Amino acid sequence: MQPMDSLIVTNPFLEAVALACERDWRMLFDGLDLSLSPGDMLQVVGPNGSGKTSLLRLLAGLMQPTAGEVRLKGRSLERQRGELARHLLWIGHAAGIKGLLTAEENLTWLCALHRPAGRDEIWQSLASVGLRGFEDVPCHTLSAGQQRRVALARLYLDPAPLWILDEPFTALDKSGVAQLEKHLREHCERGGMVVLTTHHHLFDKPETFRELDLGQRAA
Amino acid sequence: MSNVFTLLLSREARLLCRRPAELANPLVFFAIVIALFPLAVGPESEQLRNLSPGLLWVAALLAVLLSLDGLFRSDFEDGSLEQWVVSPHPLPLLVLAKVLAHWLFSGLSLVLLSPLLALMLGLPADCLPELLLSLLLGTPVLSLLGAVGAALTVGLKRGGLLFALLILPLYIPVLILGTGTLQAALQGLPTAGYLLWMASLTALAATLSPFAIAAGLTISVGE
Numbered sequence: 125m126q127p128m129d130s131l132i133v134t135n136p137f138l139e140a141v142a143l144a145c146e147r148d149w150r151m152l153f154d155g156l157d158l159s160l161s162p163g164d165m166l167q168v169v170g171p172n173g174s175g176k177t178s179l180l181r182l183l184a185g186l187m188q189p190t191a192g193e194v195r196l197k198g199r200s201l202e203r204q205r206g207e208l209a210r211h212l213l214w215i216g217h218a219a220g221i222k223g224l225l226t227a228e229e230n231l232t233w234l235c236a237l238h239r240p241a242g243r244d245e246i247w248q249s250l251a252s253v254g255l256r257g258f259e260d261v262p263c264h265t266l267s268a269g270q271q272r273r274v275a276l277a278r279l280y281l282d283p284a285p286l287w288i289l290d291e292p293f294t295a296l297d298k299s300g301v302a303q304l305e306k307h308l309r310e311h312c313e314r315g316g317m318v319v320l321t322t323h324h325h326l327f328d329k330p331e332t333f334r335e336l337d338l339g340q341r342a343a
Numbered sequence: 344m345s346n347v348f349t350l351l352l353s354r355e356a357r358l359l360c361r362r363p364a365e366l367a368n369p370l371v372f373f374a375i376v377i378a379l380f381p382l383a384v385g386p387e388s389e390q391l392r393n394l395s396p397g398l399l400w401v402a403a404l405l406a407v408l409l410s411l412d413g414l415f416r417s418d419f420e421d422g423s424l425e426q427w428v429v430s431p432h433p434l435p436l437l438v439l440a441k442v443l444a445h446w447l448f449s450g451l452s453l454v455l456l457s458p459l460l461a462l463m464l465g466l467p468a469d470c471l472p473e474l475l476l477s478l479l480l481g482t483p484v485l486s487l488l489g490a491v492g493a494a495l496t497v498g499l500k501r502g503g504l505l506f507a508l509l510i511l512p513l514y515i516p517v518l519i520l521g522t523g524t525l526q527a528a529l530q531g532l533p534t535a536g537y538l539l540w541m542a543s544l545t546a547l548a549a550t551l552s553p554f555a556i557a558a559g560l561t562i563s564v565g566e
Contacts, residue, residue, distance in 0.1 A: 214429045222423065234426060
């Protein structure tokens, strides 16, 4: 008798099958397939307006595809949004940071949406992104790069395995970029998954790094 | 789960307290409209008193409408709504907390201000309990229904007029019941029937509209 293990087909964690997206009567992409397994890192590149953000929003379940489907562990995303929510950390172009709240208040709330974090943890994460001493400053007084760092502090707090990040490097300085690259690589090496868009060339990347060029597909 | 509800309530309260102008707007609007009527209609007390139920309710309704237009706008623009949609918590629960916080600050303060303005219009003091009760039951319905419209129009650049057109027809039953309560009270008739109808509307809106608001937000975020 065959061992059970060989009979079980292992599905990738997240996959897209024949995915198509249309915005304002324009086909951004169609017939797009991709799969993501633990440890993978995928950078979506392409010219402005080629549908990078739309693809990320489709994968995060924020948008419905025009055709095709997104599957989580082999089953359609439609019926298991709660399951995805427990595994996903989404940081969009607008990261959900309130200017009127302090960095600590912002993070307390954003973490509570997934897994509540204590004050010590939050202060520690803010120190990791170089914001020690800015814990109780309203975010609208921070610079664009510092606000981005507040949002990115969640990457040090949330244990979710799948990170979908839209332009995480925007407004970051050189050392911030290098630190984030390292943090993303370490996350993948621990068995996490990262999907991101950026125009920035990544230097510090894991072996599993792949690139998806939406501009080339359209050509 | 209830922990997230109270956390969201306190977060919203904190946000509202740091933008006091936004809180004061509907109250000032309410007070100005009521204060202008004696000047425009004339100060004869008989006429003003008969008009007061309608005036109070129309002004309160418009003040609530005014305050609701931007209910979800800043959350939409800074990406907070996306975070709510991708969170494992049920979206209807989150929006219920949001609307409750908004009502506690704007709706409830309207209710508390109303007796003063009612006396300015010459409404007899023994009608004040009915006024307070009808507004206390009616303004949550206005907030909840208005939030449905705000959720649907949040993604539009200039959704203000569309929002008013969508929501005003739904406000009419509340307006009729609210003014009916006060008219009956003015004539010394029993008001329990009106108030019970209003209470049933409140219960209906509180249970059903969070789902409609959540659906509207999901559509707006997904556009």
